[in-house]
Amino acid sequence: MSGLATRLYRGEAGIDVVRKRRNLWFLIAGALVVVALSSFLIRGFSLGIEFSGGNQYQLPASAGSLTEVEDAAKTAGAEVVSAQTVGRGDSATYLLRTGEVTQEENTTIKQGLAQRLGIAADQISDSRVSPAWGGQVTRQALLGLLIFLVLVSIYLILRFEWRMAAAAVSSLLLDLVVTAGVYSLVGFEVTPSTVIGFLTILGFALYDVVVVFDKVQENTRGITSGAAQTYPEAANLAVNQTLMRSINTGLVALLPVGGLLFIGAGLLGAGTLEDLGLVLFVGMGAAVYSSIFFATPVLTLLKSREPKYVAHTQRVLARRAQLAKGGAADAKAARAARSEPEPVDATLAGTAAGAAAPKAGARPAPRRAGAPGNRGGNRGGGGRGGRPSGSKRR
């Protein structure tokens, strides 16, 4: 275990994220989306009173027992839908929810409660929401989501390129669907605060993706001029190098949110803090996953379709095959390997799984830049491409 921890720490975990298991990640992502979507259809969401409309009363628990309070509310004319105690200790309160009542009825209920329980009316908090309110909040949130997606796509295209933007946005969407799926499956209550928090995940999900892609971009800059690494390998390396970073940023971002959730749920019981904390917690957890195991695989999938990189990958593999034959390096072998890259592919995967190997070969791209791109060259790059992998073949 400590071995893995150290390797993680040093960015050398050598986990093959983008090549061998790419389809596995897509399969998992697909399964998650299917589960989430079917849950939307079958279970739906449990919506807070902001969506159905209704009234909510909150009063100090010192006013009496919960049944007393409930009875008092009923006598005052309220149609109590639910009554619960929230929070602990001195700050414990009772939360009563009723159907929608008019303003006059609301005042009557409040006064009735105060009278029967012998507390001052201004100790009772109440909120009344029309059914339209939740809808309005959600509509604006969806509008915000749309605007944000457009803006962020433009930004990412300018900052990176369209394939990266597409990969980032699709991982973002996965994140959102998974988070919503968790809400639907577990049956957490959806309130306007949840919707807000949901939007905040956007920033975080992309934050992680940007960190990973930045490294991918750095690792793959000028990659086509050398023949040491294929694009997927370089991308995989970037993921490994940033793995600790992703875990770290994810953890560090989750910590304060955890505090929020803990205090919000423990002390206040219900409300803005808890709702926000929960949705952020779930969403950011999903964001860490999707930035590592979905964004980069999508990117490499898109990238490996690009002609430039197709040619380059073949060149790299050809050269590798040639080196593997140990000196019997002539142009014929290279060409043969180029036309049939599959068997070599398998070898390679073995290499990557064999850890440690890619480390030095991967890093400073500039140093490699001078290496001849000549695919037949048997000396290229000071043996950089000639890995121990050769010996492992077969």
Place this chain on the structure above:
Amino acid sequence: MRPGRQLAVLGLIFVVLYLLVFFSGTGNLPFAKRVEPKLGLDLVGGTRVTLTATNPNGTAPQASQLEQARQIIDDRVNGLGVTEAEVVTEGNQNIVVSLAGKNDDRLKDIGEPAELRFRKVLKVTNGAAVTPPTATPTPTASGSAPPSTPPASEPAATDPTTAPPAGSESATPAPTASATPPPSHPELITQVKEKVGDSVYAQAEALTEPVDTSADPAAAQTYEKFGDLTPAEAAALPVPMQFNVPTINCDQLNDRAAGSIREPNQQAVACEGSTKYLLDVAKVQGTDVKDASAVLENGSDWAVSLDFTGSGESKWTALTREAYNNEGSACDASALGDQQHCLVAVVLDNKVISAPQILGVLSKGSQITGSFSQVQARELASKLKYGALPLTFNASEAQTISATLGTEHLKAGLLAAGVGMLLVIIYAFFYYRLLGTVIFLSLILSGLLVFGALIVLGRQIGFTLTLAGIAGLIVSLGVAADSFVIYFERLKDEIRDGRSPRSAVPRAWARARRTIISANAISIMAAVVLYVVSVGTVKGFAFALGLATILDLMVVFLFRHPIMTMFANTRAFLSPKVSGLGRVLQRDTETPATTRNPRAKEA
């Protein structure tokens, strides 16, 4: 030296910010109060009402209309004697009334009266809910003309200055009867026909007089299904049907969508209590009212005094003349007051708030009398005075937070912030050892900057810190810490590559800077988009998040980088015991031979 200069810039920003905190726009605040950010009402208790304004066609109003409405609401709030309340517009259709530190449930009614119309009462019938098949007739209505003799409390409109002029002045009666509007929602009508059946619908449509169910109990059964119509469906029916079908009751009519009968050129049906009125076109509107106030009459009775604008006055005179003389006998016998004059209903939104009998041809200075209490008179006056809103409002959200609950919120928010910060700092020290100090210091710095900015912004642009805002700040802690992780991990990379700390710091910085800026740019973008489009508490959240992220960037550039540059020159920087980076270095010095040699051999 560059690091020194950056720190100096940061110092300058601090000094300026806190000078602003203590000495700008503070007025005569005591010193201790100057360091308090403006807290939202969910933290100090109070009342907040969000009103959503719509045009009659259901679309969002224009900005100028909304602003006009905001001013009217503001006037109304002040009219209640609540001067500290804030009334602001939010988004493109909300008006938010908030009163921090005090509870006042009266604020919740502030948006309710929507549009004021004065309509002559043509006919009156009973609008109580009919219980169909029971043999015993409903006890309230007796005979076909319910309130033929108004009770003592029946209000009357008089001119206190001049005696009612006797005799009739001949004026051409207005062609009111022809003003029946065409049905506006054919799809709803179809829906109604499905519910009640085509034949019953046709029968109902043919009615010319209200059906009295006490005289004709079978009718209640015939039209029973009309009682199940939704308010929207009831509103879609032609006006005579709304009035004549006995099973359409006042509950349904009162619940019609706001603005259902706002059209002044159409007749309308509306209720007062359980009395259903058929009303003429609106000849005087809320905009014609200049002022209204509650006055004490004869030292004991409260009355409402009305004053009209120039053109409003002539309209009012014409209307009262028409009503006083019952020109063209437009008013049904059932709709005459005890002195055989027509009533004029004051219609607010969908309801009749008062229907005084017109006791004279009135000009200005009219009074509505009745046995009002002071409160009732004031309420009526205020509705009359401010009934000229151009829009209709729905209270989307109305909230009262008790002071104790507010304090709980504030406590919990601060505690959550404290816990969050503590967790981040523990993690930083655990993972980065002494470098954790840099994280710690910059979090403190960011915190102070944010705090100062909150106070200044609270004063300058009225930004209030709400619970959601505190949550935004807590979330931003994560963003701030993230930018560290990126930087330090970069630094680790560089050191692992065998660079000396002194050259690693600037290299790592150059690369991490790119990542940090792009990542933070996205955070800020998210916050800005949220702030611009969102409604409700989201705004405070987005603002706090965006503010904290921007300030964090500032701390990154002006504090963390220079400090790290200075730090890199010390020896402790590389010791594995003090800086989390040392571990990488240590391993690297142990292992390079094993990792590099085999490859060299291969080649």
